[in-house]
Amino acid sequence: MKRISIHDRIRQEIEERIMSGLWEAGHRLPPEHELMTTYGCSRMTVHKAIDGLVDRGLIERRKRAGSFVAAPTAHRAALEIPDVSVEIAARGQVHRLGLIERVEREADALDRERLGVEGGAVLWLRCLHRADDRPFALEERLVSLDAVPAARAVDFAAESPGRWLLGHVPWTDARHRIGAVAAKAPVAERLGVPLGSPCLSVERWTWRSDARITWVQLTYPGDRYALEAGFLA
Amino acid sequence: MKRISIHDRIRQEIEERIMSGLWEAGHRLPPEHELMTTYGCSRMTVHKAIDGLVDRGLIERRKRAGSFVAAPTAHRAALEIPDVSVEIAARGQVHRLGLIERVEREADALDRERLGVEGGAVLWLRCLHRADDRPFALEERLVSLDAVPAARAVDFAAESPGRWLLGHVPWTDARHRIGAVAAKAPVAERLGVPLGSPCLSVERWTWRSDARITWVQLTYPGDRYALEAGFLA
DNA sequence: AAATATTTGTACGTATGTATA
DNA sequence: TTATACATACGTACAAATATT
Numbered sequence: 026m027k028r029i030s031i032h033d034r035i036r037q038e039i040e041e042r043i044m045s046g047l048w049e050a051g052h053r054l055p056p057e058h059e060l061m062t063t064y065g066c067s068r069m070t071v072h073k074a075i076d077g078l079v080d081r082g083l084i085e086r087r088k089r090a091g092s093f094v095a096a097p098t099a100h101r102a103a104l105e106i107p108d109v110s111v112e113i114a115a116r117g118q119v120h121r122l123g124l125i126e127r128v129e130r131e132a133d134a135l136d137r138e139r140l141g142v143e144g145g146a147v148l149w150l151r152c153l154h155r156a157d158d159r160p161f162a163l164e165e166r167l168v169s170l171d172a173v174p175a176a177r178a179v180d181f182a183a184e185s186p187g188r189w190l191l192g193h194v195p196w197t198d199a200r201h202r203i204g205a206v207a208a209k210a211p212v213a214e215r216l217g218v219p220l221g222s223p224c225l226s227v228e229r230w231t232w233r234s235d236a237r238i239t240w241v242q243l244t245y246p247g248d249r250y251a252l253e254a255g256f257l258a
Numbered sequence: 259m260k261r262i263s264i265h266d267r268i269r270q271e272i273e274e275r276i277m278s279g280l281w282e283a284g285h286r287l288p289p290e291h292e293l294m295t296t297y298g299c300s301r302m303t304v305h306k307a308i309d310g311l312v313d314r315g316l317i318e319r320r321k322r323a324g325s326f327v328a329a330p331t332a333h334r335a336a337l338e339i340p341d342v343s344v345e346i347a348a349r350g351q352v353h354r355l356g357l358i359e360r361v362e363r364e365a366d367a368l369d370r371e372r373l374g375v376e377g378g379a380v381l382w383l384r385c386l387h388r389a390d391d392r393p394f395a396l397e398e399r400l401v402s403l404d405a406v407p408a409a410r411a412v413d414f415a416a417e418s419p420g421r422w423l424l425g426h427v428p429w430t431d432a433r434h435r436i437g438a439v440a441a442k443a444p445v446a447e448r449l450g451v452p453l454g455s456p457c458l459s460v461e462r463w464t465w466r467s468d469a470r471i472t473w474v475q476l477t478y479p480g481d482r483y484a485l486e487a488g489f490l491a
Numbered sequence: 492a493a494a495t496a497t498t499t500g501t502a503c504g505t506a507t508g509t510a511t512a
Numbered sequence: 513t514t515a516t517a518c519a520t521a522c523g524t525a526c527a528a529a530t531a532t533t
C-alpha cells in the first residue's frame with residue numbers, strides 16, 4: 026500500500042512542520058546529509074523533496090549555510106477568471122452566444138492603445154453572452170491577427186472567442202482591471218438594464234512573451250453577477 | 259561562461275517551442291531517450307528539464323504514451339488586496355481616516371449572517387478613508403470579539419482596522435466578493451458622489467481555522483478606483 | 492484476452508563543481 | 513584558506529502503467 030513516493034512523503038512531513046508553525050520562518054532545517062540518514066534514503070531523494078518546497082516558496086536555500094524556512098507570502102487572493110461560457114455552465118444555466126459584430130481591420134488609434142501595439146491587422150468582435158436567454162455579459166474584444174492569424178478562419182458565432190483562444194493560444198501573462206461603470210446607452214440596451222445602472226467591468230490584456238494577443242472588456246449587470254476570489258496558499 | 263545548467267537550457271528550448279506555437283497543445287515530444295541523445299546528456303537530466311515544465315503546467319506526461327504539450331491552463335489571476343492605507347500610499351497620496359461609528363453589541367441577525375457566526379459579541383465599525391482629503395472608500399466592518407477580544411482596547415481612529423488586524427491577527431483563509439453596486443443615500447453622501455452612481459464593492463470574509471475573524475465591505479466610487487490583478491504562473 | 496514492448500517514475504550510488512561561513 | 517553544504521550531472525536499475533500486437 027505504499028502508493029506514495031519517498032520524496033513526496035518527506036516533502037509532506039516537512040511541509041507539515043512548517044504549516045503547523047513548529048518550524049517558523051528562518052528556521053534552519055537539518056542538512057541534506059542528516060535528513061538522508063534520518064529517512065534512510067539517498068541525498069538525491071532528500072534533495073528532490075526540498076526542491077518541491079522551494080518551488081512552492083516554502084523553503085529558501087543558501088549554499089554553505091543550509092536550507093531555511095522562507096518568510097510567509099504577502100496577502101494575495103487567487104481570482105479565477107474562466108471563460109464566460111464556463112461561468113454560466115457553473116451556475117447550471119444554458120449558455121447562448123450572439124455575435125453582434127465582426128470586423129477585420131488595420132488597427133486604429135484606439136485599437137493600438139487598447140492592444141498595446143504599434144499597428145498591424147486586428148479582429149474586432151462584439152458579442153452578447155446569454156444565460157438561460159437572459160443577457161449575462163457583453164463582450165468587446167480585439168485580437169491581434171499578427172499574433173493569432175488562425176483567428177481569421179474561426180466561426181466565433183459557434184464558439185466563444187474566449188474559449189477558442191484559451192484552447193488554442195498559450196499565454197504567458199495576463200493583466201486585469203476590475204471596476205464599476207455606469208451602463209451607457211448601447212450597453213444598457215443590450216444588457217437590458219436601465220441607463221446608468223451599475224455594471225461590473227472586467228478588462229483583460231493577454232500576451233505571449235512580448236506579443237500582445239488580445240484585449241477584452243466584459244461588462245456584467247451589477248445586480249446579476251459578482252466575482253469571487255479565494256485565498257492563495 | 260556556462261552559467262546555465264543543462265536541464266535549464268533544455269527546459270528553455272522546449273518552452274520556446276511551445277510558446278512560439280511551433281509545438282501546439284497535444285503535440286507529443288520526443289521520448290526522453292531520444293532527447294537524451296540529441297542533447298548528449300543523461301536521462302535524469304532530460305527528465306528534470308521536463309519536470310520543470312510539468313510544474314509550470316506546460317507538459318503532461320502519460321506513461322507508455324509519452325509527454326505531451328498540455329492544453330493551456332485555466333485563467334487564474336493573482337489579485338493583491340492590501341490594506342486601504344497601503345493602497346493610498348502606493349498612489350503617493352496622504353491617507354486620512356475618519357471613524358464614523360463604533361459599537362460593541364451582541365450579534366444581531368444581520369451580523370450573524372455577515373460574519374457567519376451563531377452569536378456572540380461583535381464590534382461594528384464604520385469609517386471613511388480619505389486620500390488627499392478626498393473620500394476614497396467607505397469601510398463597514400464587523401469584528402468577532404470572541405475571536406479577537408483585544409480589539410476592544412484598540413483606538414481605531416488612530417490606526418485603520420484593516421491594518422491593525424493584519425498586523426495582530428493571523429488568518430488562514432480569506433474570501434472575496436467583488437461587484438458593482440449603486441450608491442445608496444448614506445453611502446453617496448459620505449463618498450460625495452451622486453445618488454445611484456456606480457461603486458465598486460469589495461466584501462471580504464476572513465477566518466482562522468474555523469473561527470470567523472472579521473467581515474468587511476469596502477465601497478469605492480467607480481470613477482476613482484479600480485482593482486488591478488496580475489497574472490499567476 | 493493476454494503477453495509484450497515502450498515510456499515514464501522513482502531511487503540508488505557516485506562524482507565533481509560552486510559558493511560561502 | 514578550508515571545510516561545509518548545496519548544485520548539477522552521470523550511469524544504472526527496477527517499477528509501474530499502458531498502447532500495441
